[in-house]
Amino acid sequence: MSETRRERFCGSPEHALDRRRFLGTLxxxxxxxxxxxxxxxxxxxxxxxxxLKSQQKRVILLWLAxxxxxxxxxxxxxxxxxxxxxxxxxxxxxxxxxxxxMPKMAQRMEHTTIIRSLNTKNGxxxxxxxxxxxxxxxxxxxxYPDLGAVLARELGxxxxxxxxxxxxxxxxxxxxxxxxxxGFLGSRYAPMELTKTLMPENIxxxxxxxxxxxxxxxxxxxxxxxxxxxxxxxxxxxxxxxxYQRVRGLMASEKLFxxxxxxxxxxxxxxxxxxxxQALIARRLAEAGVPFVRVGRAWWDSHxxxxxxxxxxxxxxxxxxxxxxxxxxxxxxxxxxLVITLAEFGRTPSINPSLGRDHFASAWSATxxxxxxxxxxxxxxxxxxxxxxxxGEVGAAELFATIYKALGINPQKNYRVGSRPVPLxxxxxEPIETVLA
Amino acid sequence: xxxxxxxxxxxVILATGARATPADELLPADRPIEAAxxxxxxxKLTKEGVHAAADADDATLVRRLTLDLQGRIPTDxxxxxxxxxxxxxxxxxxxxxxxASPGFVRHQVDTTDAMLMAGSRGSLNDYLSRxxxxxxxxxxxxxxxxxxxxxxxxxxxxxxxxxxxxxxTDRLTSDVSSVFFGVNISCAKCHDHPKVRDWKQEHYYGxxxxxxxxxxxxxxxxxxxxxxxxxxxxxxxxxxxxxxxLTGRVVDVPGIEEPSKEAKQEEKKRLEEARKKKEPxxxxxxxxxxxxxxxxxxxxxxxxxxxxxxNRLWNRVFGVxxxxxxxxxxxxxxxxxxxxxxxxARDTIDHQYDLHRLIRxxxxxxxxxxxxxxxxxxxxxxxLFATASVxxxxxxxxxxxxxxxxxxxxxxxxxxxxxxxxxxxxxFAGRGRSLASTIARPGEDYQIGASExxxxxxxxxxxxxxxxxxxxxxxxxxxxxxxxxxxxxxVRNVLSRAPDEEEISLxxxxxxxxxxxxxxxxxxxxxxxxxxxxxxxxx
Numbered sequence: 002m003s004e005t006r007r008e009r010f011c012g013s014p015e016h017a018l019d020r021r022r023f024l025g026t027l028x029x030x031x032x033x034x035x036x037x038x039x040x041x042x043x044x045x046x047x048x049x050x051x052x053l054k055s056q057q058k059r060v061i062l063l064w065l066a067x068x069x070x071x072x073x074x075x076x077x078x079x080x081x082x083x084x085x086x087x088x089x090x091x092x093x094x095x096x097x098x099x100x101x102x103m104p105k106m107a108q109r110m111e112h113t114t115i116i117r118s119l120n121t122k123n124g125x126x127x128x129x130x131x132x133x134x135x136x137x138x139x140x141x142x143x144x145y146p147d148l149g150a151v152l153a154r155e156l157g158x159x160x161x162x163x164x165x166x167x168x169x170x171x172x173x174x175x176x177x178x179x180x181x182x183x184g185f186l187g188s189r190y191a192p193m194e195l196t197k198t199l200m201p202e203n204i205x206x207x208x209x210x211x212x213x214x215x216x217x218x219x220x221x222x223x224x225x226x227x228x229x230x231x232x233x234x235x236x237x238x239x240x241x242x243x244x245y246q247r248v249r250g251l252m253a254s255e256k257l258f259x260x261x262x263x264x265x266x267x268x269x270x271x272x273x274x275x276x277x278x279q280a281l282i283a284r285r286l287a288e289a290g291v292p293f294v295r296v297g298r299a300w301w302d303s304h305x306x307x308x309x310x311x312x313x314x315x316x317x318x319x320x321x322x323x324x325x326x327x328x329x330x331x332x333x334x335x336x337x338x339l340v341i342t343l344a345e346f347g348r349t350p351s352i353n354p355s356l357g358r359d360h361f362a363s364a365w366s367a368t369x370x371x372x373x374x375x376x377x378x379x380x381x382x383x384x385x386x387x388x389x390x391x392x393g394e395v396g397a398a399e400l401f402a403t404i405y406k407a408l409g410i411n412p413q414k415n416y417r418v419g420s421r422p423v424p425l426x427x428x429x430x431e432p433i434e435t436v437l438a
Numbered sequence: 439x440x441x442x443x444x445x446x447x448x449x450v451i452l453a454t455g456a457r458a459t460p461a462d463e464l465l466p467a468d469r470p471i472e473a474a475x476x477x478x479x480x481x482k483l484t485k486e487g488v489h490a491a492a493d494a495d496d497a498t499l500v501r502r503l504t505l506d507l508q509g510r511i512p513t514d515x516x517x518x519x520x521x522x523x524x525x526x527x528x529x530x531x532x533x534x535x536x537x538a539s540p541g542f543v544r545h546q547v548d549t550t551d552a553m554l555m556a557g558s559r560g561s562l563n564d565y566l567s568r569x570x571x572x573x574x575x576x577x578x579x580x581x582x583x584x585x586x587x588x589x590x591x592x593x594x595x596x597x598x599x600x601x602x603x604x605x606x607t608d609r610l611t612s613d614v615s616s617v618f619f620g621v622n623i624s625c626a627k628c629h630d631h632p633k634v635r636d637w638k639q640e641h642y643y644g645x646x647x648x649x650x651x652x653x654x655x656x657x658x659x660x661x662x663x664x665x666x667x668x669x670x671x672x673x674x675x676x677x678x679x680x681x682x683x684l685t686g687r688v689v690d691v692p693g694i695e696e697p698s699k700e701a702k703q704e705e706k707k708r709l710e711e712a713r714k715k716k717e718p719x720x721x722x723x724x725x726x727x728x729x730x731x732x733x734x735x736x737x738x739x740x741x742x743x744x745x746x747x748x749n750r751l752w753n754r755v756f757g758v759x760x761x762x763x764x765x766x767x768x769x770x771x772x773x774x775x776x777x778x779x780x781x782x783a784r785d786t787i788d789h790q791y792d793l794h795r796l797i798r799x800x801x802x803x804x805x806x807x808x809x810x811x812x813x814x815x816x817x818x819x820x821x822l823f824a825t826a827s828v829x830x831x832x833x834x835x836x837x838x839x840x841x842x843x844x845x846x847x848x849x850x851x852x853x854x855x856x857x858x859x860x861x862x863x864x865x866f867a868g869r870g871r872s873l874a875s876t877i878a879r880p881g882e883d884y885q886i887g888a889s890e891x892x893x894x895x896x897x898x899x900x901x902x903x904x905x906x907x908x909x910x911x912x913x914x915x916x917x918x919x920x921x922x923x924x925x926x927x928x929v930r931n932v933l934s935r936a937p938d939e940e941e942i943s944l945x946x947x948x949x950x951x952x953x954x955x956x957x958x959x960x961x962x963x964x965x966x967x968x969x970x971x972x973x974x975x976x977x
Binding site: 191193202205206207214215221231235242244248 | 828829890891975
């Protein structure tokens with residue numbers, strides 16, 4: 002009886018962890034620990050890194066919180082009464098014009114498709130943000146996962162050492178409107194959220210605690226926990242253990258968040274802005290295999306002074322997005338990385354007395370670039386004033402189906418919640434085939 | 439229209455998931471709750487040919503009870519007092535003592551708040567602390583929360599339940615149905631429920647009708663005098679919803695016709711005046727929301743209300759409800775023990791919805807006191823209650839327990855000085871609240887994730903707890919010279935039990951590695967115990 006216990010604390014051969022081995026590890030201490038911290042070393046081996054790059058797909062979402070104006074970005078209406086002061090300029094793809102505030106993206110349109118025909122029917126920040134992060138309306142009986150959690154699950158590795166859903170959102174405005182959520186997928190797919198700094202919370206070993214102390218106490222913790230689990234069953238017990246097992250891997254990813262690791266030349270390209278730095282970290286994460294990173298840029302909610310706001314914020318978006326696409330391309334990652342620009346909604350064509358544009362969900366734009374996308378194209382059309390969609394109307398569901406398909410995920414794939422099958426997108430939803438490569 | 443007889447039959451079938459057992463075939467009403475629980479649980483075990491697991495030992499039981507009734511682990515002295523007591527009724531005495539302490543009120547408030555406010559950012563703490571302290575009957579709490587009248591000092595804060603939902607009456611409809619009646623009807627919003635024939639669009643919009651006149655007026659909850667809900671059937675036909683309760687009971691409600699211009703203007707005036715005075719708007723002449731409460735508590739309709747709370751409290755102390763999921767009480771999802779649920783609901787109604795009495799009965803049952811360990815091959819279905827379940831502590835339970843566990847027991851008032859000790863323990867619970875809020879937002883369905891593991895592993899929030907000075911456990915351990923005694927103390931204090939020989943030798947070897955830094959060794963050992971699964975769960 003006690004003999005069995007000594008050999009296998011949890012009863013299963015895979016998890017066999019006997020006391021002698023535990024003490025042996027303590028003795029081997031530093032060596033074993035060093036091995037553990039080299040998980041990410043694989044990335045330094047060019048062949049493996051290359052293979053990872055070509056096979057693994059990932060997404061960087063540039064989230065334009067508050068609702069950027071489609072008229073000052075992707076769907077300009079120069080000369081129209083609703084058009085505002087900015088001109089449209091031609092792009093590297095004949096026939097496609099975008100706002101003059103985006104000269105850099107204009108030179109790189111061949112990687113990007115613009116969807117100009119979103120009609121998402123929800124002009125409320127909270128409701129709109131939840132809809133556009135989850136691809137569907139709320140259902141009080143089901144907590145839907147958002148795009149990041151779904152992709153963490155679909156594209157991440159089961160025993161991934163890196164985080165698989167990272168979300169930057171530094172501004173306070175609007176952060177609560179679209180809380181990142183793993184919904185029914187559970188805490189395993191919950192995001193690592195960064196709101197204050199570029200470095201995730203609690204990822205660094207506490208000061209004054211040596212690596213060896215940190216590793217050994219964790220082993221002791223695990224050993225005790227496995228003894229406790231013997232003869233007991235609970236899904237929460239499993240989740241608890243798994244959460245602690247991920248700690249060392251997540252800590253090892255600290256360097257990914259450290260911009261000092263990046264050559265100064267690259268840092269200069271992205272620029273010293275917070276948005277630029279976060280986009281660069283997103284690229285570093287994507288390169289290390291993190292399947293989903295959201296970079297939130299706030300606050301686009303220009304009820305007053307819409308044109309000043311956009312004159313300031315659109316060029317920054319233009320610069321960061323163009324730099325990101327260039328960088329991904331240079332590294333051979335653009336074919337496997339999908340870059341999305343999206344918001345909770347667009348802005349009204351009509352200009353209010355404060356020279357602002359208000360919330361508008363009836364005819365607005367999003368873009369998809371890179372992985373699985375037919376670049377240099379435009380899908381859908383709005384009328385001359387931008388008031389409504391006249392061709393190719395799509396909603397959040399179609400956009401999400403398109404994103405899934407571009408990544409090689411079947412949009413009709415079912416999850417099961419209890420006995421209830423829950424498809425990734427509602428049955429009957431068609432992806433926008435013409436924008437897919 | 440249904441005849442009353444049909445309606446009655448409908449209720450019975452709907453609310454139990456099967457035809458109800460006639461009252462005189464149930465166990466007599468005068469049995470103690472714990473006896474009824476064991477009667478029905480044992481009957482099912484016999485029927486299934488399953489032997490129940492042995493009783494948990496005393497140390498496990500006092501930990502379980504203290505966590506369930508006070509939201510914290512017991513101190514070492516409390517464990518010893520219970521284990522060493524030879525009184526025949528020591529368990530009942532312990533339960534009564536735990537329920538008479540301030541910790542009981544705090545923990546009840548926290549768990550009830552998590553249940554009522556799940557998914558919202560609001561809190562009913564203000565109102566609930568008063569209501570729980572007075573042990574207000576559950577039907578009274580329901581009435582007060584649904585009325586949301588803050589001007590009565592006894593009900594201050596009660597409007598927060600409605601406030602958190604008044605801007606979205608679909609959400610209000612769904613939450614009221616789920617929280618108070620154990621029924622999630624939102625699937626029936628767009629079409630008759632595909633799987634559950636009980637729930638038609640009519641039920642959803644019927645329930646919504648009662649609540650759709652409620653709205654938010656400058657952060658006050660207001661209600662209109664008129665308004666009717668229209669909906670589109672799947673065939674595209676537009677229909678006016680009837681005011682219908684879940685049982686199918688339909689009532690006539692005034693104000694369903696389009697109001698006159700004068701009536702509309704009068705209402706506008708009423709709201710504007712209130713807004714100017716920054717006061718809640720006067721209530722309507724007829725409250726549709728009030729009507730819902732009235733109907734839901736009528737003898738012919740109250741089965742939903744009573745069974746929902748019984749099931750939720752059962753779930754809280756047993757880890758699995760008699761009906762699972764908790765908000766799917768309908769005919770196609772029968773309870774594991776239908777007669778027991780029926781008996782408990784009747785008992786709860788007969789005793790004026792006294793929840794404290796119900797909790798006391800549940801935790802005094804033999805079924806509650808079993809071990810969670812099942813050593814032989816196949817573990818029985820958890821819904822047979824042959825073993826105890828393994829439940830993660832809520833963030834509040836965890837944080838309060840961490841403070842208790844990391845405190846030098848010699849610094850605590852002795853058990854005999856009950857009030858003093860309780861005050862000290864409440865202080866720890868209070869101290870834990872900020873840590874709890876960083877672990878997870880309190881709710882009924884949160885999960886343990888990597889962020890918690892990172893927090894426990896690396897954050898400086900545990901630093902004060904694990905300090906080696908003052909009243910800290912680590913400080914006491916560091917001063918002790920005997921290694922075995924250190925380990926005894928740590929395991930007893932953190933895990934509420936004595937260490938076994940294997941642990942003594944394992945931890946001894948661990949501490950030996952820190953011979954030159956004894957305080958550090960003690961700190962890391964206590965950390966490993968505090969973050970172990972055994973500490974993280976109520977088993």
